[in-house]
Amino acid sequence: MIRFGIVGTGRISDWVLKGAAQDPRVQVTAVCSRTVEAAEAFVNRNPMAAGAKIYTSVEEMAADPQVDAIYIGTPNQTHCEYTLASLKAGKHVLCEKPLAINAEEGRRMVEAARESGCLLMEAMVSTLNPNFRAAAQLIGQIAPVRQYSSYFCQYSSKYEALKRGEVATAFKPGSAGALRDVGVYTIYPLVALFGRPVTVNGELRTIETPEGYADVCGAACLGYEDMDATLTWAKSFDSFQPTEIAGEKGNIILDEIHIARKAEIIPHAAPTSGQGPKPGRTTVCEGLPCNEYYYEFREFADLVEQGKTESEINSLETSLIVLEIMDELLCE
Helix, strand or coil, rough: EEEEEECCCCCHHHHHHHHCCCCCEEEEEEEEEHHHHHHHHHHCCCCCHHCCCEEECHHHHCCCCCCEEECCCCCCHHHHHHHHHHHHHCCCEEEEECCCCHHHHHHHHHHHHHHHHCCCEEEEEHHHHHHHHHHHCHHHHHEEEEEEEEEEECCCHHHHHHHHHCCCCHHCCCCCHHHHHHHHHHHHHHHHCCCCEEEEEEEEEEEEEECCEEEEEEEEEEEECCCCCECCCCCCCCCCCCCEEEECEEEEEEEECCCCCEEEEEECCCCCCCCCCCCCCCEEEEEECCCHHHHHHHHHHHHHHHCCCCCCCCCHHHHHHHHHHHHHHHCC
């Protein structure tokens, strides 16, 4: 068993526990929140956390010998502090995306993980999704790849309040916003597949609030040696565009980049000047056999069992490159 302490009792922690519950190796032995009342409410509504010790201090929870690993599901600006405290106590850490609010914090976290000998992994659900993994295995069939296009646009329930000057945690200037919240889902899989881009150009749309400017949507073009990537993200409007990887020998389509539930491949057909039949689509995989958050806990538990301190899929190098790209976009 891997005994987890859960830091943060918001809805993301509720969601991930539904996936964690499907891995019999995962046990929740502690819960940490800002108040005892919030922690008790979380324990009461999540059967997996029944009987868990309650803490209001991450440092105290990390010192608990009945805790082997810590999941951090708190606001972005706390990720670095809580991760460092957990690693210092010798605990493995599964930290929600984005790993940190900037690359400087991310590098401190990675250095601390390597010094401690503990596992640190970003809880990026997209790249551990089996449909995404299946699609990644097919890239050689459509290579060389020339274009990657990805969208994650969903109208936020907090956006109307933001326009009235009410700043929710998801829009906090300097630590949150559309790029860090949903834009990261378009960037991380790209870097996981193709590595560091050569050029980064983008535009963020912002709203002025009493606390500063909050970014609500954006777009970017990332250049590689032989391909380009176009990314669009938003919390101020919806989009239903799929993610597409286009190569000279065909195309791969993912219905959604956040949690892909369907992957298709379209082989390149003979040129017909638009007059001939369209090439057929082959469904590679469809649906998910387990809860979408199960796969990140499975990867994490596998790594702990194997004595590894880094995921080859959600690698620390990938996390740092993504943070550096977001830093560039936020500074433009």
